[in-house]
Amino acid sequence: MYRAIRYSKKREAILAAIRGTSCHPSAEWVYQQLRPLHPDLSLGTVYRNLAFFRARGLIQSVGVVQGQERFDGITASHSHFICNCCGSILDLPDIHPEASLTRAVSRQYGFAAERCELNFYGLCPKCMDQQNFKEEPLS
Amino acid sequence: MYRAIRYSKKREAILAAIRGTSCHPSAEWVYQQLRPLHPDLSLGTVYRNLAFFRARGLIQSVGVVQGQERFDGITASHSHFICNCCGSILDLPDIHPEASLTRAVSRQYGFAAERCELNFYGLCPKCMDQQNFKEEPLS
């Protein structure tokens, strides 16, 4: 029944990489980041550990942005801004819906919401300057 | 420069399918739904028209749920509840962040947010009854 958890150098490095950045990385980003120090790291291992961490609440998913799932090492309640042009994600630590809203909505509609997520979409400062979107933004 | 838009029976049917349901369908759902009446419909056409409608603001994306992008024929401001177990999406018409929040956040952080999205995650009434999740929920 019980499945033991063993130490692993790469697992540790993967979690440290996520916690050490505020870029809300994708699996690929973590992989590229760690390759210099861990030349034999495999992308599959990154994916397996991301799933491992998420299942245990050590990280959370910010959702799929421009085709790639993005992760966040901060699990405290906060919101995100997501750039429609370059896909960058910014934390909005001050902006967080109250837990009472989640409870009230659950009661009102008859489901059991346990989490609530507030995302803003638009252009980040850098892309505002460059005005460099070739096509219509993605959403 | 200007690209003409022509009438197409299938395009019309695809938009009608999205507007005629509250299930927030995926491309595959639309395809399966229309196949009986349009046996020669192609999945590629569904994808192309979904992109077409979204670029023109006729539909919007609810995001990727359990690996599939989901769409919404309602573009007025409202929120969603997403079931971590079965992936169903429910509209919360009463719950919508005020436009003033988007403006205030943009000013505070220095970007240009044009849209804001509030999602709740948990178990829908059906899954609460069945308690039928085999693994840890997805997020």
Added chain:
DNA sequence: ATGACTGCAAAGACTTTGCATCTTT
């Protein structure tokens, strides 16, 4: 007749997974 739209199938991108090997305990 023009060019927008479509079907088909191939290709693309991201993620998951099976299996042999290596590592931790």
Added chain:
DNA sequence: AAAGATGCAAAGTCTTTGCAGTCAT
């Protein structure tokens, strides 16, 4: 030694795209 973790590569899933044929204007 047992079993968890990994590397590698294959497979899986969803989505995009090239091209030739069809259809609306």
